[in-house]
Amino acid sequence: MILLVRGDREYLRAPGEELQTDLGVLTVPDDVEPGDRLETHLGEEFVVREPRGPDLFDHFERTGAPMMPRDVGLVIGLTGAAAEDRVLDAGTGTGVLAAYLGRIGAEVRTYEVDSDFADVARENMTLAGVADAVDVRTGDVTDDVDSLADGPGFDLLTLDTADAPTVVRRADDLLVSGGFAVVYSPFVEGSREAVEAARAAGLDDVTTQETIQREMQFDDRGSRPDTRGVGHTGYLTVARRR
Secondary structure, eight states, X not given: OEEEEETTEEEEEOTTOEEEETTEEEEOOTXXXXXOEEEOTTSOEEEEEOOOXXXXXXXXXOSSOOOOHHHHHHHHHHHTOOTTOEEEEXXXXXXXXXXXXXXXXXXXXXXXXXXXXXXXHHHHXXXXXXXTTEEEEESOGXXXXXXXXXXXXXXXXXXXXXXXXXXXXXXXXXXXXXXXXXXXXSSHHHHHHHHHHXXXXXXXXXXXXXXXXXXXXXXXXXXXXXXXXXXXXXXXXXXXXX
C-alpha cells in the first residue's frame, strides 16, 4: 500500500488500484516507488509516500477510540520495547498499539473479546504489514493466563481492559525478569486498581502518569497552546518485574 498525497489530502491505495477525485483519475503503477509523482488525467499531481505509523493510525478502520500515537510513544519509551521482544497485549481494539509494536520487530500476541473488532484488527495488521508478527486472538486473555504462565515468559504486558488488574496480579508468572507491565486506563479509578494489583504482585518501579499533549499555535497575534483538540487521553501505569 502507498499514500497519494496532495496538500492535506491523503489517499491509501495499492499498486494497480485507481484513484478517483475531483482532481481527476489516475491508476497507481505496479512499479510505483515512494517519492514518485503521479498525475491525474487532468494533470493534477500527487506525491507517493510510504505509509508509516502515524499514517496507519489515520487510515486504520476504527472500532472505537484507538490509543493515540503519543501514548504509544510513551509505552515504547518507558519500557524500551524492541525488536524480538515477546509482547502479551489485551484489549486490541483497532490495533494501533499492536501494529506499532509489530513494526519495531516485536512478536505480539493480542486478545480482543469482540469478534467483530478482532476481525477488523486482523485486517489492520495486514494493512500495516505486520500480520506475521501480530497474532490477533478472539477471546479474553484471563481465560488463557494459566497456559500463558507456563510458557517462556513475555518481555512486556500491555493491557487496555477493565480486568487488567487481574492480569497484573499474575505478572510475576507472565513476565521475564526485568519485564514491564503497562496498563492504559481512561479513568483514574482503573489506574488505582492497577497500581494496587502491581504492588500486590510485588512489582517494582510502579508509576502512573496522565498523558497530556498540547499543540502550539503560532499566528500574527502571538503564540499559545491550541485551544482545539483533545489534551487528555488517559492514564498509563507502568511497573516492572524484579
